[in-house]
Amino acid sequence: xxxxxxxxxxxxxxxxxxxxxxxxxxxxxxxxxxxxxxxxxxxxxxxxxxxxxxxxxxxxxxxxxxxxxxxxxxxxxxxxxxxxxxxxxxxxxxxxxxxxxxxxxxxxxxxxxxxxxxxxxxxxxxxxxxxxxxxxxxxxxxxxxxxxxxxxxxxxxxxxxxxxxxxxxxxxxxxxxxxxxxxxxxxxxxxxxxxxxxxxxxxxxxxxxxxxxxxxxxxxxxxxxxxxxxxxxxxxxxxxxxxxxxxxxxxxxxxxxxxxxxxxxxxxxxxxxxxxxxxxxxxxxxxxxxxxxxxxxxxxxxxxxxxxxxxxxxxxxxxxxxxxxxxxxxxxxxxxxxxxxxxxxxxxxxxxxxxxxxxxxxxxxxxxxxxxxxxxxxxxxxxxxxxxxxxxxxxxxxxxxxxxxxxxxxxxxxxxxxxxxxxxxxxxxxxxxxxxxxxxxxxxxxxxxxxxxxxxxxxxxxxxxxxxxxxxxxxxxxxxxxxxxxxxxxxxxxxxxxxxxxxxxxxxxxxxxxxxxxxxxxxxxxxxxxxxxxxxxxxxxxxxxxxxxxxxxxxxxxxxxx
Numbered sequence: 001x002x003x004x005x006x007x008x009x010x011x012x013x014x015x016x017x018x019x020x021x022x023x024x025x026x027x028x029x030x031x032x033x034x035x036x037x038x039x040x041x042x043x044x045x046x047x048x049x050x051x052x053x054x055x056x057x058x059x060x061x062x063x064x065x066x067x068x069x070x071x072x073x074x075x076x077x078x079x080x081x082x083x084x085x086x087x088x089x090x091x092x093x094x095x096x097x098x099x100x101x102x103x104x105x106x107x108x109x110x111x112x113x114x115x116x117x118x119x120x121x122x123x124x125x126x127x128x129x130x131x132x133x134x135x136x137x138x139x140x141x142x143x144x145x146x147x148x149x150x151x152x153x154x155x156x157x158x159x160x161x162x163x164x165x166x167x168x169x170x171x172x173x174x175x176x177x178x179x180x181x182x183x184x185x186x187x188x189x190x191x192x193x194x195x196x197x198x199x200x201x202x203x204x205x206x207x208x209x210x211x212x213x214x215x216x217x218x219x220x221x222x223x224x225x226x227x228x229x230x231x232x233x234x235x236x237x238x239x240x241x242x243x244x245x246x247x248x249x250x251x252x253x254x255x256x257x258x259x260x261x262x263x264x265x266x267x268x269x270x271x272x273x274x275x276x277x278x279x280x281x282x283x284x285x286x287x288x289x290x291x292x293x294x295x296x297x298x299x300x301x302x303x304x305x306x307x308x309x310x311x312x313x314x315x316x317x318x319x320x321x322x323x324x325x326x327x328x329x330x331x332x333x334x335x336x337x338x339x340x341x342x343x344x345x346x347x348x349x350x351x352x353x354x355x356x357x358x359x360x361x362x363x364x365x366x367x368x369x370x371x372x373x374x375x376x377x378x379x380x381x382x383x384x385x386x387x388x389x390x391x392x393x394x395x396x397x398x399x400x401x402x403x404x405x406x407x408x409x410x411x412x413x414x415x416x417x418x419x420x421x422x423x424x425x426x427x428x429x430x431x432x433x434x435x436x437x438x439x440x441x442x443x444x445x446x447x448x449x450x451x452x453x454x455x456x457x458x459x460x461x462x463x464x465x466x467x468x469x470x471x472x473x474x475x476x477x478x479x480x481x482x483x484x485x486x487x488x489x490x491x492x493x494x495x496x497x498x499x500x501x502x503x504x505x506x507x508x509x510x511x512x513x514x515x516x517x518x519x520x521x522x523x524x525x526x527x528x529x530x531x532x533x534x535x536x537x538x539x540x541x542x543x544x545x546x547x548x549x550x551x552x553x554x555x556x557x558x559x560x561x562x
Contacts, residue, residue, distance in 0.1 A: 005373035005387045007397040009431070009520040012440050015527035018451060022526055026098045030105035033084045033091040039064040040123045042111065044081075045139055048161050050154055054135060054142040058158070061111065061119035061129040067167040069128040070326035074116045074176035075155045075183045077137035077144055077234035084110045097306075099531075101448030104307035115177035118310060125319060127326075128167060132158055134183070136235040143237035146179075146230065147207060147257040152186035156195075159187070163194030171326045173197040175318065177309050178280065181271075185259035185287065188266055197325035198264075199318055201271040201309055204283030205261060208254040208480060211279060212244050214534075215496070216463030216480050217427050221523070221533030222279065222447065249463075250480035261287055267295035269321040269334065271314070272357075274302040277456055277499035278446035278532050285357065285500055288337075297321065297334040298357060300502065302342045302444050341407060343504040344434075345442045345450060350504075357500075358410040362557045364474060367400055369416075369544060369552040375400035375513060384547040391423055391517025391537035396544055398554075399435070399512045406505045410557030411475050412455055412498040414513070417550045419491045420461070423517075423540025426486060430496050431456045431520045433512040434505060440512075443503075449529045453520070454511075457498040458534060461486045464494045474555065491545060513554055517542060 036042065043060040050056060059080050063069060084091040094114050109120035119129035135154055136144030145151055163170045172194045174184045181203025188198050204210030212223050227241045247253045272285040288298040299317055301308050308314050317334060324331040335353035343349050367375040371385045375398045389396045412432065420426040431453040434441040445452025463480050470477035476495045486492055505511060514520045518536030522528030546552045 005371075005396060005398070006389055006394050007514070008393070009395050009433070009514045009516065010522045012451065014442075014451070019526040022101055025102050029093060029097040029102045031093055031097055031102065032105065032107040033093075033110050034107065035086075036109055036111050036120050040120050048158050050157055056133060056135060056140040056154060056158060057138070058130050058132040059119075061123045061131075062167060063123045063126055063128070067128070068169045069126060069167060070169050070322070071128045071130055071162045071172045072117060072122055072175050072322065073130040073132060073155075073159065073162065073172055074174065074180045075132040075134050075158070076116070076176065076180045077134050077146065077230055078114050078179070079138040079233055080113050080131040080133050081138060083113050084108070086110070101450065102304065102306065103444070103448055103450055104304045106307045106310045108310055115180050115306070117175045121315070127322070130158070130162055134234070136237070137233065143235050145238045146236065146240060147182060147186075148238070149186060149256075151183065152190060155183060155187040156190050156192045159192045159194050170194055171196045173199065173322050173326050175199045175201070177201045177305065178203060181280075181284070185261065185264065188268070189260045189263040191263070191265060195266055197267045197269075197322060199269045199321060200284065200287065202273055202276055202280040202284055202305060203270075203287070204280045205259060205287050206283055207257045208250045210283035213248075213250075213480065215427075215458035216460035216478065217458045218535040219533065220535060221531040225531050249483070261290040262292045264291040265293055267321070267325045268293045269297045269299060269318065271309075272298045272300050272500075273305070273308070274300060274499075274501045275444040275452070276305060276446045278529075281499050289357065295333065296336070298337045300338060301340045302502070304444060304448060339409065339502055341409060341502045341504050342443070343441075343506065345444055358474060358557060359559060361560055362410055363560055364555055365558050366553045366555050369398050369513075369546055369554070373398050375511070375554060382546065382548070382551065386543050386545045388541055388543040389516070391420070391426060391540050391542055395514045395516035395520060397512060397514050399510050401510045402505045402507060404507045407503070407559040408505065408556050409502040409559050411500045412557065413474060413476060413555040414457065414496040414498060414515075414553075415555070416494050416496070416515070416552045417491055417545045418461070418494060418542055419489055419545065420486060420540055420542045421489055423488075423542070424538055425460065425462060426537045426540060426542065427458060427460045427517060427535070428494070428496065428542065429456070429458045429516050429519050429534070430498060431514045432498065433514060434503065435510040435512050436506070436508070445529060446532065447530070449532075451521070451527070452529070454503050455498040455501045456520075457496045458519075459494055459496045461492065461494060464492065466495065474557070493550070511556070515544065
């Protein structure tokens with residue numbers, strides 16, 4: 001581990017070992033499929049007619065017995081009938097299980113579509129399950145409009161229809177991962193009377209900030225793949241790929257895709273995992289913080305996305321939540337925040353209950369960037385210095401070694417005074433690594449990536465204008481509405497918010513801050529963070545500067561020992 005202040009974080013040890021494991025899980029994903037038993041009833045392609053005459057279709061699963069039952073509904077454009085199929089020697093799986101790494105085993109029924117709740121498992125808990133093809137998706141008619149108010153109105157109509165059926169108690173909840181989480185927010189903001197609870201499991205809330213252009217930097221890896229796949233899976237009338245090109249800044253078009261979180265009042269259990277910071281982590285925590293629901297709960301984890309969702313502990317939480325709000329049973333409420341702290345990829349240090357996020361007792365500490373690649377704690381403004389690095393080839397690094405066990409739970413913020421030369425439209429990428437005994441410590445990341453950073457953030461410097469309404473003291477937000485081009489050699493002050501995390505650093509461990517002009521992890525599909533890809537700085541150099549009156553700092557959330 002060099003302390004010269006310059007490094008190349010794209011080259012880290014362990015790539016070959018990781019690649020072998022990655023290839024093995026791609027060839028044989030650790031996914032077990034079981035057939036639907038005869039005590040679960042399935043009605044296929046049940047039609048529901050919308051007010052405008054378009055017919056949507058759903059699959060309905062019911063438990064044994066006459067009912068009535070509470071209903072769990074998921075809505076998505078991916079095709080409700082895209083489920084595992086039996087073949088010679090086993091089961092065919094959704095290709096996403098191979099494209100995206102599966103580091104832990106999971107078990108689903110042969111009726112489980114991509115990122116939907118397992119209808120067999122839930123039927124056996126006494127719930128009717130509705131898996132809906134949204135407009136234009138699967139076998140539903142019409143042409144869909146992703147993330148739209150029209151889509152939310154459709155789902156609201158299906159909720160009202162379900163509540164009126166003789167097999168339903170009149171109480172409906174929603175559950176699902178990713179897009180099946182996103183589709184819950186806007187309909188919940190409409191407050192349909194029969195919708196009694198929602199459980200968006202890892203779902204972003206701002207398409208510009210969280211997926212397509214985080215930090216004002218275009219994401220053209222996963223976003224491009226997702227747009228291509230949804231365009232093939234569903235018949236759509238809105239071209240989001242064209243829309244993002246036509247609207248590079250955050251404007252009213254992007255605003256129309258954002259749910260009105262403050263108008264959501266139903267009880268909500270939101271999974272705000274720390275292992276999806278390239279997609280859902282920031283937005284799902286935003287949902288927890290800003291919904292209007294009196295009963296709101298955050299379930300945090302840093303494990304694999306799909307193995308966690310279908311795992312025993314998460315299902316216990318989901319079931320307790322719906323038993324309370326759909327069955328109206330005398331079940332104790334979940335903790336406001338289930339906080340999971342890890343010290344590495346595969347080790348949970350502690351799981352405890354908390355009441356808010358960020359934690360009220362946080363000791364917000366600022367570390368000054370200083371010479372020789374150091375981070376120095378304290379309010380003393382120190383001396384003058386700088387480090388210059390090539391935006392395409394190198395990264396500036398700064399580190400601090402902890403003298404005692406230290407828990408960092410919360411968001412971090414990087415404040416830099418920086419100048420660029422020879423750079424057209426520069427971007428900066430920041431990441432926090434953990435090192436122990438001279439070796440980087442890996443963490444679970446988005447898309448099953450097992451060599452992730454502790455936390456990360458990025459910023460297109462021309463979009464550095466802060467939003468005074470959305471920003472809070474420890475969670476800055478940018479407007480992304482006004483271009484402020486950076487002149488060659490001009491010194492500017494920027495704030496880069498980093499994704500939330502909950503990580504224990506043991507005594508002797510090192511926090512390592514990395515700042516680069518491109519994403520600080522390789523994209524290679526075997527050992528890198530595929531399919532993540534952010535548009536990098538094209539060329540030039542950056543100089544990070546600190547001086548009395550203009551320090552560059554990293555703010556970290558230290559949790560005092562109880």
